[in-house]
Amino acid sequence: MSNFLPNELIKRLSEDEHFNQESFLETHESGEKVTSIRLNPLKKPREAYDELAAVPWCNDAYYLKERPIFTLDPLYHAGCYYVQEASSMFLGYILERIGLRDSAIRALDLCAAPGGKSTLLNSYLGEKSLLVSNEVIKSRAGILVDNVTRWGMHNVVVTNNDPSAFGRLPGYFDLMVVDAPCSGSGMFRKDPAAIDEWSLANVKLCSDRQKRILAESISALATGGYLVYSTCSYSREENEDIVDWIMEGNGFESVKIDFNSAWGIEETTSTSKGAFGYRFYPHKVKGEGFFVAVLRKTGEQGSFEMRRSKPEKSPVSKVVLEHWLDNIASIQHFLHGDNVHIFPAIYKDDLRLLQDMLYIRNAGTNIGKWLGKELIPSHDLAMSVHVKADLPGQEVSLATAQQYLRKENLDRSNFEVSSGWCLVQYSGVNLGWVKVLPNRINNYYPKESRIVHL
Ligand code: SAM
Numbered sequence: 001m002s003n004f005l006p007n008e009l010i011k012r013l014s015e016d017e018h019f020n021q022e023s024f025l026e027t028h029e030s031g032e033k034v035t036s037i038r039l040n041p042l043k044k045p046r047e048a049y050d051e052l053a054a055v056p057w058c059n060d061a062y063y064l065k066e067r068p069i070f071t072l073d074p075l076y077h078a079g080c081y082y083v084q085e086a087s088s089m090f091l092g093y094i095l096e097r098i099g100l101r102d103s104a105i106r107a108l109d110l111c112a113a114p115g116g117k118s119t120l121l122n123s124y125l126g127e128k129s130l131l132v133s134n135e136v137i138k139s140r141a142g143i144l145v146d147n148v149t150r151w152g153m154h155n156v157v158v159t160n161n162d163p164s165a166f167g168r169l170p171g172y173f174d175l176m177v178v179d180a181p182c183s184g185s186g187m188f189r190k191d192p193a194a195i196d197e198w199s200l201a202n203v204k205l206c207s208d209r210q211k212r213i214l215a216e217s218i219s220a221l222a223t224g225g226y227l228v229y230s231t232c233s234y235s236r237e238e239n240e241d242i243v244d245w246i247m248e249g250n251g252f253e254s255v256k257i258d259f260n261s262a263w264g265i266e267e268t269t270s271t272s273k274g275a276f277g278y279r280f281y282p283h284k285v286k287g288e289g290f291f292v293a294v295l296r297k298t299g300e301q302g303s304f305e306m307r308r309s310k311p312e313k314s315p316v317s318k319v320v321l322e323h324w325l326d327n328i329a330s331i332q333h334f335l336h337g338d339n340v341h342i343f344p345a346i347y348k349d350d351l352r353l354l355q356d357m358l359y360i361r362n363a364g365t366n367i368g369k370w371l372g373k374e375l376i377p378s379h380d381l382a383m384s385v386h387v388k389a390d391l392p393g394q395e396v397s398l399a400t401a402q403q404y405l406r407k408e409n410l411d412r413s414n415f416e417v418s419s420g421w422c423l424v425q426y427s428g429v430n431l432g433w434v435k436v437l438p439n440r441i442n443n444y445y446p447k448e449s450r451i452v453h454l
Pocket of ligand 1: 111114
């Protein structure tokens with residue numbers, strides 16, 4: 001079989017006695033595309049997905065028979081699922097194995113855009129945890145905010161910082177996920193254009209950057225906390241060697257993850273420390289190339305005292321909040337300019353701390369604009385899993401839902417609500433707001449999110 005993949009890469013992979021070069025090349029040549037989605041457990045449309053083949057290592061995750069045009073699916077815009085590469089969903093299984101599912105921890109997703117791992121973390125850790133989702137590139141941080149907002153949970157702070165900023169928070173996080181920027185060989189099947197960009201020099205560059213990212217941020221992990229390190233590269237220099245490098249500083253132990261051998265995942269060990277790593281090859285698993293390792297911080301990590309902050313007075317009354325939100329007892333709110341945000345009450349002091357230390361792009365859910373006496377509901381509120389269930393709503397057809405998402409004019413006769421704010425719903429899930437007037441409908445779908453004609 002001809003080899004159209006970089007020779008140097010194949011040569012190095014062949015040093016592994018388990019590596020089957022022929023099937024690896026065959027899979028890449030086949031051009032087979034695998035599409036998988038992970039459902040949002042807090043948004044349940046009437047559509048059933050459970051007849052599809054499940055991703056074995058992640059809850060609520062399925063392989064699609066073919067790739068649809070997601071842009072035309074209202075449920076995609078409603079945050080009912082996230083389109084995520086299946087191998088990388090192994091993070092869910094890891095969280096389950098290390099006992100962090102539904103826990104009350106502080107978690108950091110350091111290299112988070114566009115948000116695949118963050119939305120997974122958010123669902124697996126649940127609303128008792130605090131998730132800080134960081135992305136260093138400004139434009140990508142915006143996409144991260146959009147995806148996290150669509151997911152609808154209020155316990156996420158999206159930040160836009162260089163990893164070094166997290167050195168200001170020693171011992172603060174119980175979990176750090178570092179899904180590092182890498183040379184990308186694991187994505188060759190999905191994105192053949194990346195093949196020509198691959199070089200050994202770039203692998204070295206990525207490996208140096210991965211070390212810098214970790215060196216500058218790792219003090220933010222508490223003693224006993226977990227580091228999940230991953231890449232979509234096949235190169236040992238970016239994977240096992242990085243794990244060895246972390247362990248050289250002592251203070252870390254490798255965590256072994258047991259799994260069903262029928263899944264086709266390969267367990268590897270690093271050269272000098274014998275630390276465990278997990279490799280995903282597209283000819284062995286139904287997913288793309290991926291590497292992940294789990295480490296636990298055993299060394300003593302200095303920390304700091306959290307300051308208690310006084311509750312701020314707010315002009316927004318309980319009556320107003322109760323009108324728009326369910327279960328407000330565990331929610332605190334604060335004003336940011338004119339905007340009212342909700343956030344878990346138990347993390348009030350944490351938010352103050354994060355504001356002092358980091359550049360925050362979004363904290364919690366912005367539920368709307370405060371006009372002094374009334375709240376103008378935001379699109380983020382429509383996406384929130386906390387929006388009050390019995391607010392006026394109108395179920396619409398697929399065609400009307402797509403019209404709404406294009407921000408087109410809607411036919412007044414499709415709406416039974418007589419007047420006022422109304423949630424447009426498709427398959428029982430909220431898409432956004434309209435304002436119903438006696439003889440017309442005002443479409444409040446955000447202009448910047450609207451579907452442009454395909
Ligand atoms: N975790 C994401 C997900 O699951 O959707 C994918 C993350 S992607 C593999 C790596 C991210 O690291 C990119 O968003 C990239 O912008 C960011 N990045 C690039 N250079 C970086 C740096 N020097 N420090 C930290 N992050 C960086």
